[in-house]
Amino acid sequence: MIWKNIKHLREDHDFKQIYIANLLHIDQGSYSRYERGETPITVETLCKLADFYGTSLDYLADRTKNKTPYE
Structure with a gap:
């Protein structure tokens, strides 16, 4: 699920929600x-x-467990 993956990524990087929100301009x-x-x-x-x-x-969409982006 997308929401779980974006939360885990944020927490893995020790970012606060406000930091990511500012990055996204929301x-x-x-x-x-x-x-x-x-x-x-x-x-x-x-x-x-x-x-x-x-x-x-x-x-992010939980279609793969591989975090590496495609080329």
Whole structure:
């Protein structure tokens, strides 16, 4: 599930929600709703997160366990 993966990535890097929210130009509450699975995440936002964390959209979407992005 996307929301679990973005939360785990954030926690693995010891980032606060407010840091990622600022990166995405949204408020912390909106980002928190992403992590709880309450609000759908746009493809554009997922691309930003995948680029930021250096992973693939497939990893974020739980289609693979491989965090390495495609070439």
